[in-house]
Amino acid sequence: MFNWTALSQISFATVWMAFGQGSDEHARPDKTNLITPHAKGVVLDIGAGHGYTASYLDRTKVTKYIALEPNTLMHGHIREKAHAAGFTEADGTLLILSCGAEATPSIMSSVDHTKVDTIVAVLSLCSVPNPKNTLLSLAQDILISGGEFLFYEHVLSHRKDVAWWQKFWAPIWVYVFDGCRLDRPTHLWVKELVDENGESVWAEGKYWGPDGWPEEQLFWRQIGRFVKK
Numbered sequence: 001m002f003n004w005t006a007l008s009q010i011s012f013a014t015v016w017m018a019f020g021q022g023s024d025e026h027a028r029p030d031k032t033n034l035i036t037p038h039a040k041g042v043v044l045d046i047g048a049g050h051g052y053t054a055s056y057l058d059r060t061k062v063t064k065y066i067a068l069e070p071n072t073l074m075h076g077h078i079r080e081k082a083h084a085a086g087f088t089e090a091d092g093t094l095l096i097l098s099c100g101a102e103a104t105p106s107i108m109s110s111v112d113h114t115k116v117d118t119i120v121a122v123l124s125l126c127s128v129p130n131p132k133n134t135l136l137s138l139a140q141d142i143l144i145s146g147g148e149f150l151f152y153e154h155v156l157s158h159r160k161d162v163a164w165w166q167k168f169w170a171p172i173w174v175y176v177f178d179g180c181r182l183d184r185p186t187h188l189w190v191k192e193l194v195d196e197n198g199e200s201v202w203a204e205g206k207y208w209g210p211d212g213w214p215e216e217q218l219f220w221r222q223i224g225r226f227v228k229k
Contacts, residue, residue: 023123024052027221030210031056031122031152034223038148041117044068046101046138047124051078054085062087062118066095066111101125102134104141115144121151125186127179135186136193139201139228149190149205149226156185157220165218187222203229 024031035056041063045053048067051074057065065087067078075096079089087094099106101124119138128134143149157163166182173182187207195201205226213221 027122027152027210030223034150034152034225035120038150038225039118039120040148042066042111042114043118043120044107044116044142046119046121047127048074048078048096049122049124050074051081053120053122054078054082054087057085057087059086064093064095066097066116068097068099068101068107070098070100072098101128101138102130104134104137107142115147116142117144117147119143119147119149121149121153123152123154125151125153126155126181126184127177129179131184131186132189135189136201139193140195143228145228146203147228149224149228151186151190151207151224152221153186153224154182154219154221155187156183157215157217159215159220162216162218162220166220169218182218187224190224190226201228202226 031053035053036058039057040061043053043057043062043064044066045051046068048069051067054065054067065082065085067082069075069078075098078096079094082088082094082096089095095110097107097110099110101107119142125131125135139149156166163183170181170183173180191202191205191207193201205224207222207224210221210223
């Protein structure tokens with residue numbers, strides 16, 4: 001009863017059953033423009049949730065879909081949506097991992113120490129532990145040179161009034177929604193990633209806001225596409 005991690009996972013899995021499809025439909029144009037033309041090769045989906053990302057992958061360009069989701073209550077939904085998109089465990093084109101994004105050694109071991117071509121993160125970087133270190137490790141250790149990091153995330157607003165409310169609700173929200181933080185400037189952290197020499201890990205990249213998305217929004221969102229050197 002008092003295992004907060006388990007309770008939070010159950011809470012989030014239940015809530016996402018009710019709101020996940022609506023959230024996906026609302027973001028469909030932006031996710032289609034971001035993921036479908038750019039995801040290729042071996043794709044690692046950070047925090048796959050119910051597996052909605054699979055439906056945006058171009059099966060002619062994506063050879064394998066790796067869904068990373070610590071909440072095992074979500075795995076059945078991931079498998080269902082991946083199968084519908086043409087990815088199966090039977091033919092080796094689907095791999096579902098229950099470790100977190102911070103567990104890069106486990107991820108590398110699971111893919112036979114072969115780096116991936118694309119990393120996709122959709123409304124998931126809000127909950128990864130040690131986010132700055134995790135993002136750097138993902139970029140340096142998991143992504144190939146020339147690979148792409150694609151994200152669609154809710155982030156800390158640049159507006160002080162909205163950011164105040166995000167920071168106010170964050171300590172409560174994190175327990176109800178399986179570690180989700182409302183107050184992370186994830187888009188800035190991704191852009192600012194540097195290697196041991198202090199140089200950017202990216203050859204190019206940018207982030208932008210969804211068309212028509214109101215700034216007076218607790219879940220202010222940013223979309224990003226970055227290419228590794």
